[in-house]
Amino acid sequence: MEPKTIKKIGVLTSGGDSPGMNAAIRAAVRAGFYYNLEMYGIYRGYEGLIQNDIKKLDSRYITHVLERGGTFLKSARSAEFRTPEGRSKAYENIKAHGIDALVVIGGDGSLTGAHLFFQEYGIPSIGLPGTIDNDLSGTDSTIGFDTACNTAIEAIDKIRDTATSHDRLFFVEVMGRDAGFIAINAGIGSAAAAILIPEKKMPIDHLVDKLKIRSKAKKSSNIVIVAEGGKSGGAGEIAEKVKKFLPSYDIKVTILGHLQRGGAPSSFDRLLASKLGVAAVEGLLQGKYDVMAGLINNKVVYTPIKKAIIDDKSVDEEDFRIAKILST
Incomplete structure (x- = not known):
C-alpha cells in the first residue's frame, strides 16, 4: 500500500493495563507534535472508539504522566468491537474526527482489533506491545x-x-x-x-x-x-x-x-515505552501499516501484527535450565 498522507493520529490503550502505557502515550503524542501532527486520545480503548469518547490532545494531557502506572486514557475490553457492527460505528467516528491512523497499545487481543480494523477499513495502524505477560513475538520485552x-x-x-x-x-x-x-x-x-x-x-x-x-x-x-x-x-x-x-x-x-x-514503571519500561512510542509515529509516517513496533537487540523492528500474535514465544530453555540449577 502506498503511504497515505497522515495529519491526525489517534492513540488508544486496550485490554489489561500495564506499567509504561502512559510513557508510551506520552512518547507517541510528543513525537506527533514534533512532526506537526494533530494527536487524539481515544478513551476506554475500542469501546471509547465506538462511543465517540475522543479528545484532541495538547501538552497538558501528557504532563507528569511518564512516571505514573496505569493509563490516563483508561482501558476497557469491548465485546461490541468484536462485531462488524461495532467496528462500523468505530469507523464512522474516526471519519468524523478526520483521524488518519491509529497507535494501539495493548496485548494480543488489542493488536488483533487493530489488524481487523486495517483489513476491513484500511485504517493505518501500528501496535505497541503493552502487556505484562511478555507473550508477543517481535520484541525482546513487552511494555510493563x-x-x-x-x-x-x-x-x-x-x-x-x-x-x-x-x-x-x-x-x-x-x-x-x-x-x-x-x-x-x-x-x-x-x-x-x-x-x-x-x-x-x-x-x-x-x-x-x-x-x-x-x-x-x-x-x-x-x-x-x-x-x-x-x-x-x-x-x-x-x-x-x-x-x-x-x-x-x-x-x-x-x-x-x-x-x-x-506501580510506577521501571526505568527500563520507561525507556522501552518511549522508544516504541516514537517508533510508532515515525513508522506510520514511513508507510508501515498493520505492524507492531518492538525492540530486538536494542533495535526497533516492525513485525506484521498477525505474525506477532500467532508466532509462539515461550520461556527460554536456558532460563529454565539455570533456574533448575539454582534451586538445588
Missing part, C-alpha cells in the same frame, strides 16, 4: 513486563521473611495465564525452590521429592512460584495436592494478582 517482575520479586522477598521466621512452605501465584515469563524471572530473581509454568508440566511427585531434598538440606524456607495458567493447576490447587504428601508442612498460599499490574 520488567516492572511486573520487579513488583513480584519485591513481594516474594517480603514473603520470604515470614517463611523463614516460621519454617513455612509458601506457594506464590504470579500472573501469566499462557506464558511463564514472569514466573521464571521472578523465580530466578527470588531464589525460588521450584517454578511451575504453563510451558512445562511438573508432576506433583517430582515437586514433593524436590521439597523433601531441600528439607534434608535444612533449607530455612521454601517458596514455590506458580504461573496462574500452569499445567499443574493454580497455587491453591497445587498446595492442596502437596499437603497430602507432606502433611507435617506448614503450607501457605499467596496470590499476587493485580498487584503486578500497578
Whole structure:
C-alpha cells in the first residue's frame, strides 16, 4: 500500500493495563507534535472508539504522566468491537474526527482489533506491545513486563521473611495465564525452590521429592512460584495436592494478582515505552501499516501484527535450565 498522507493520529490503550502505557502515550503524542501532527486520545480503548469518547490532545494531557502506572486514557475490553457492527460505528467516528491512523497499545487481543480494523477499513495502524505477560513475538520485552517482575520479586522477598521466621512452605501465584515469563524471572530473581509454568508440566511427585531434598538440606524456607495458567493447576490447587504428601508442612498460599499490574514503571519500561512510542509515529509516517513496533537487540523492528500474535514465544530453555540449577 502506498503511504497515505497522515495529519491526525489517534492513540488508544486496550485490554489489561500495564506499567509504561502512559510513557508510551506520552512518547507517541510528543513525537506527533514534533512532526506537526494533530494527536487524539481515544478513551476506554475500542469501546471509547465506538462511543465517540475522543479528545484532541495538547501538552497538558501528557504532563507528569511518564512516571505514573496505569493509563490516563483508561482501558476497557469491548465485546461490541468484536462485531462488524461495532467496528462500523468505530469507523464512522474516526471519519468524523478526520483521524488518519491509529497507535494501539495493548496485548494480543488489542493488536488483533487493530489488524481487523486495517483489513476491513484500511485504517493505518501500528501496535505497541503493552502487556505484562511478555507473550508477543517481535520484541525482546513487552511494555510493563520488567516492572511486573520487579513488583513480584519485591513481594516474594517480603514473603520470604515470614517463611523463614516460621519454617513455612509458601506457594506464590504470579500472573501469566499462557506464558511463564514472569514466573521464571521472578523465580530466578527470588531464589525460588521450584517454578511451575504453563510451558512445562511438573508432576506433583517430582515437586514433593524436590521439597523433601531441600528439607534434608535444612533449607530455612521454601517458596514455590506458580504461573496462574500452569499445567499443574493454580497455587491453591497445587498446595492442596502437596499437603497430602507432606502433611507435617506448614503450607501457605499467596496470590499476587493485580498487584503486578500497578506501580510506577521501571526505568527500563520507561525507556522501552518511549522508544516504541516514537517508533510508532515515525513508522506510520514511513508507510508501515498493520505492524507492531518492538525492540530486538536494542533495535526497533516492525513485525506484521498477525505474525506477532500467532508466532509462539515461550520461556527460554536456558532460563529454565539455570533456574533448575539454582534451586538445588
